Amino acid sequence: MTASGSVLLLIWLIGIQLTLCSRHELQSSLVNLLLFSRLDRGTAQRIVAHMYMLPVTAGEILIQQGDSGDAATKLFVVRSGKFEVLERRKDVMFKVNTKERGDVFGEISLMYDCPRSATVAATTDASVWVLEPGCDVIVEGGLGDKFYVIKEGEAQVLQGGKEVNRLFRSDFFGEQALLQDEPRRATVRAITPLVCLTLDRRTFVAVLGPLQDIMAKEKSPEVVNQRMAKLKPQGSAAHRRPGAEVLIKFTGPQRIIVCDGHMDEVVELRRGGAKMTDDQRDVDKKLVLVEGELLGEGAFSRVCRVTEESTGRVFALKRMAKSAALQCPDHVFCEQHITRNIAHPFCLRQYASFKDNFHLYMLFDLMPGGDLMDVLVAEAKVIKYPIADKNSLRKGCLAPKMKMWQGMEEHMSRFYVASIVLALEYLHDNGIAFRDLKPENVLIDGQGYVKLGDFGFAKQMDAGGRTYTFCGTPGYVAPENVLGRGYNHSVDWWTLGVLMYVVLTARQPFTSPKTQDPMEVMRRIVDDRWPIKYPPYMSDEARDLISKLLERKPVKRIGMMQGRARDIKAHPWFAGFDWDALAARRMDPPRKPKETDSSKRKAELAEAHRAEPREPANASPQEMAEWDRVFKDF
Structure with a gap:
């Protein structure tokens, strides 16, 4: 070949x-x-x-x-x-x-x-x-005379329009049509940049024909089911869990929505940490959540405060419309699985998931302090900084001063950046790439500690594996993500560099000279010749760490070399920092949350959604049947 x-x-x-x-x-x-x-x-x-x-x-x-x-x-x-x-x-x-x-x-x-x-x-x-992306390599029912081995990229296998398998590097397809001289049994569609090696029929039969049994084993139902279970690892487990009811009480116009939940989660939340008898377990099959204020919203979801009626415990309830979630169900299932199974003091944890006729719900830790962007908005200021005058000997207070934005003080930024380093280190050690780090996704609890939130783009990855899906936020995406050549958790260390720059300067590194065009921003990200400009008030140590995180070659990026996250922890910017105290939450946060941090944003959200209907007005029976099929295991 x-x-x-x-x-x-x-x-x-x-x-x-x-x-x-x-x-x-x-x-x-x-x-x-x-x-x-x-x-x-x-x-x-x-x-x-x-x-x-x-x-x-x-x-x-x-x-x-x-x-x-x-x-x-x-x-x-x-x-x-x-x-x-x-x-x-x-x-x-x-x-x-x-x-x-x-x-x-x-x-x-x-x-x-x-x-x-x-x-x-x-x-x-x-x-x-x-x-038109999404090219069909082979089409179900068609004829063909080629055998394919994937060299780079990712493809999905469709039968009757339904995905039945996913193919990655080194996987093969097209052998049955050549071995049995029959029409193609399925459609294989490229869902990322895809490069394949091919063999014609004569060469395939001569070279690989004797390996038919081995190839058949690789396409056996057992192997395929294991692979699909990895892509949606919670699916079969959800099927086995007994059901229970979750009631959501809405304030204002009195209304109760009945949701389908899971018995194990309902019992655990109803128990509230106390022991429960078998009789009590049989009686307490309902969980009642009372909706409170709106906390935030994203492109496909909204988050509100809820109180569990029997224990008084408060949570954050994320609600997604099924109609919107249908556009990216894999992301929804990944978020459900990952947040249910992670346990780290600086990562948001999910306690339950359930659904009604129109929505999907996930119950998370309540983070009343808003997010890191709220903190940045409160702390950022315009300063006058002395600029050296080349045409004179003026120094100190006599030197001309230029107005410029400054973000958080470095000691404050160091606390938040270090917390994120610990969270990413945990995720990477468990094979998870976060893929959407930005200040809005770093949440603040009531004491001032942070947790990574919104795992909608997070992905469980095999050791040494790569993914090709383009995702993230313009201005934060890594070069290897933009170029579509495959990437791993390297993208998280790049976005940490962008976030660190943003919290220190109150602006993004790739938008100056100012541009609103996301494509121009991404051209700058991948261009080795485009320099990042640092403000004069930033310390040399901070500049050095950011430059090492914003290394365009992933193999040379700090965090990706032999020392992994330890290299970041040992950087001079963290000199004298007590990592053990932070990990144990013994370090006092540099800033306590204030009610005013997110009050304006919450008020604007509440006003915008005051008259919002609770259910879609025109959902057809066909649409609802499709939602039920896709999310039956949620």
Whole structure:
């Protein structure tokens, strides 16, 4: 099997900025683009082969804000004509941008696997180049004469449109059609950049035919079920757990929602730490939660304070609409499994999960102190810092001063950064990549200690394994994530570097010169020549640690070398820091939470959701049946 036998099946296209319209010119320019800067011309030609031209008439809407699923899987490059970009904000449509020849749109939904964030409509007759990710390598029922071995990437196996297996590096497919001379039994679809080695029928039969029994074993139901169980490790366990009721009482207009929960969790929470007799266990099959104030919300969820009625214990209740969760069920199941099974003082813990007809719920530790962004907003200030005057000998108080933002003091930042280091070290030691570290996901408890929260992007990974899913927050994502070549927990140490820069400076490292374009930010992230600028008030030790965390090559990044997290703990910025005291929560937090930290944000949330309906208005029986099928094991 030689390199000449390899075939590039799909590259996920992002970040295109073109000023050309012909196919020949299109492929010639790919090598200058963000994702294609290191690709050879032959690879670029194969990518262009997946694109097609689409005419668009004036007034036609090409992208609709809120679209998801198949409607959010296309990327467009303007070939001719003009488009306007519209965003609906509080029921008012605003024009926020225009797109002309050579501009690109649609990439954010592809990269983040999320609904369209804006509407794009043609203002003139126009045409676009289109790329559709998710290429089918082989199609169920089709004929074929090739055998495939995955060299790089990830694919899913579909039968009747339902995922039945997941394939990774070194996995193979397509052998049955060659051995049995029959139509393809399933569809294999690339879900990340995918590179495969191939063999034709004659070579396959001659070389690998005798290995038929071994290959059959690898595709046996036992092996496939084990693999799918790893992807959704809680699925079968949920099936075996006896059910119980969870009642949610809403304040204001009196209302109670009945949810399906799990007996073991209900009994444990009803017990509240006290011993319970067998008779009491039989009686206490219901958990009653009384809803309180709204604490926060994300793209697909909202979090409110709840009180368990029998014990008075308070929790944070995360609620996700099934309609939204259906767009990324794997993330929901991963969050449910990971947060149920982690136990660390600086990681958010889940105590129960349940569902009603329209929503999924998870019960977490209550973190009344808000999040690290609330702390940063309260602590950040504009300072006047003396700047050396090259044209004079003025020093000290006589030197000219420049206004600039400053975040938290370094002693305060050190406490929060160290806490996150301990949390990430624990997660990585247990094979978990967090993948979405940012101040908003670092929560503060009532005493001032932190916990990592929102594990929606967290992923359990095999030792030495890689993942290819693009996820995270623009400005924080690591270069290896942007380039789509596979990554592991290395991305968490990169985002720690970004977070450390943000809490010290009250700004992001890759947005200055100021830009609101997330694609421009990510170009800076992957560009070795783009320098990070540090403010003059930052200590040399802090600059050095940030620069080592923001090392663009993962193998050279601090935290990824032989010493792992110990290298970070031993860095001079932490000189004299008592790691044992912090781990045991004996170190006094540098700042106690204040009621005013998050009061404004909570008030705005409450006002925005005051008249929000509790259930979707137009859920069809078909939609609800699909929700029940997908989330039956939640």
